[in-house]
Amino acid sequence: MKKPAGEEKGRYCVLDDDTAFLEVARGQLSEALPGVAGLFTADPEVALTYARNDPRLLYVIDIRLGDKNGIDIYHDITRISPRARVIFITGDTGGIEYGRMREKALSRGGIDFIEKPIKWHELAIKMQNHLKLIEYQFDLEDRVEERTRMLIHADRLATVGTMVSSIVHEVNSPLTFIKANQETSLLAVQRIRTECGDPETRRLIDETILPGLTDSIQGVRQIEELLRSFRRFYKQEKTLTAIDLLSIIDDVKTLTIYNIRKQAITLNIVNRSREPLEVWGNKQELIQAVTNIVNNAIDAFEGTGVKPRRIEITLDRSDDNLVMTIANNGPKITQEIADNIFQPFLTTKSEEKGTGLGLAIVRQIMKGMGGDIVMRNKQDDRQLVEFVCTIPLYRDRKRSK
Ligand SMILES: Nc1ncnc2c1ncn2[C@@H]1O[C@H](COP(=O)(O)OP(=O)(O)OP(=O)(O)O)[C@@H](O)[C@H]1O
Ligand SMILES: [Mg+2]
Structure with a gap:
């Protein structure tokens, strides 16, 4: 699940039928939680509408809401937004019912129970902590979901x-x-x-x-x-070996040559290093990574009038790293796509053509080798889209034996 834009800061909703209290809450919390958007309402229906629109909302609900009960309203909210969190507040601290009400509120999922008069600063700190936890939980769930889909994809592979x-x-x-x-x-x-x-x-x-x-x-x-x-x-091998980059590129060339010819593309390979370029990793994974970048470069020309069509793979070294640049002179990648290009499931291709997992997996493979990948649009005398992989060079030859 992708986070909707603008939700990074988290939000909260205060529901109380006492409008004077709501005004004080607005003043106090806006000051104590700057930059966090707050919603203040006396109407339970409005709180339910918020729940429909934003699953990340933290609620602060008064237990006594006119003829209604805040605990029941929260129950309705969780039916729409099952992971909504609530801090209950109450002004009824006396009486024999108080203890039971407090217990009920907490056992129905309240994460806290606070009595009026409110110590605003303390409430704000508690809210801040819970907002962070909510963000963390959502982020974790997003990541588990993404990983699961990636595993399914790997299984299909x-x-x-x-x-x-x-x-x-x-x-x-x-x-x-x-x-x-x-x-x-x-x-x-x-x-x-x-x-x-x-x-x-x-x-x-x-x-x-x-x-x-x-x-x-x-x-x-x-x-x-x-x-x-x-x-x-x-080959389902997980072994790590020293890998010569030129041999990887030979394999990638064989695997992609059909589409390269079909799209009338010239593939150029430039080796700027005088020494052999070896890295340490899993050969199949590296072939998979480079094949994906080259296939993306081939796809980039589809439906464009670009001529001549060129893909260039340059190998070089910088300090103790191999630098492999895969460039094509296809159309520029828009800023919106560039910002998220390594995120799983980002794709501009049709369903049968792309899953949007390619570059996410490529980045994982690069990171697994201690390296990284970046994308850049380059504009000098010609427009180029470049994917630059930096991978530590393999030094200790004895390890491969
Ligand atoms: N060389 C490139 N030129 C232009 N756009 C590119 C290039 N490489 C990637 N992209 C854009 O990035 C998107 C994501 O690429 P990625 O490899 O992750 O997924 P995909 O190619 O769409 O699908 P998959 O690789 O899973 O089959 C592509 O859909 C495309 O829009
Ligand atoms: Mg791809």
Whole structure:
């Protein structure tokens, strides 16, 4: 659940049928809780409307509300807003009913019970503490919800992984004999060509059969490489190793090349470092992260008239970090999206195309490696959208053994 804008400070609602008291409450609490919006009302219906609009509201309710009872009103509020919190107040401190009423108020979910005359400063401190707790609880619940959805997504990925593994296996078997047959045919044709005296047959072999066979062998090799990348990507390994960034980029290239060509994009890879660039982490996760950023860059061109379309991956080092920049010359990312781009479920894509989890997972992977990722719109001689990943370089080679 995303927090509605402007709710960060928390709010409270004071409900009392004594309008003179409400005026004093307004003056005292506004001063003691500056910057926290307060709502003051003598009408229980209005308090219920507030409950409908804002689940984060903290209530301060007088138990005696004319012919109504504040404890019952709170009960109605929690039916609309189950996590609403309340501090009850009362002016009826004498009598034999007092003790029982206090007990009832607390057992019905009141977090506190305060007697009039109110010590405003003390009430304000209590309210502040409860507002913080409410924020904390909501934040925690939001995060649990997000994590749960991410786990479901990861689980779906794992299912896809199992499917891909069996497809890879099924495709691999015929591929092995196709390749063996092609190679035998190639040798046979080459032999026929040397032994054949007929110029017409030799021309046919040179111009049609041999180029055809060579192309087919090349095609099968490409399929094999693609299957290898799939296997590496979906292998359910959690092992950490030293990873060479150039090999990661090779895999990402194989996994994305179809869409890169389809969208007529030029993919350029620039390595500015003279030394090998190795980081420590899980290879599949890193492939997943870079593939996501590249896929996003490919998607960014869709429906635009941008020409020529370019994606550039630059590898460099800065101090003890690897700096990988993935840039594309697609349209600028608006400020609103840029501000939340790493938040889960932010997506501008159709439901079947994007979940909005990609970059949230990428950031988790980067953080897991001790690194981070930032996004920037760059405007010099050309417009660029850049995702910059900074990951600590792997130094201790002995650890990988
Ligand atoms: N290179 C980019 N250029 C323009 N917009 C981008 C770029 N990368 C990401 N975005 C924007 O950020 C949003 C979030 O990206 P993210 O990868 O998290 O999710 P997604 O691509 O929409 O879905 P998913 O990756 O889960 O399939 C995208 O929907 C898109 O609007
Ligand atoms: Mg994505």
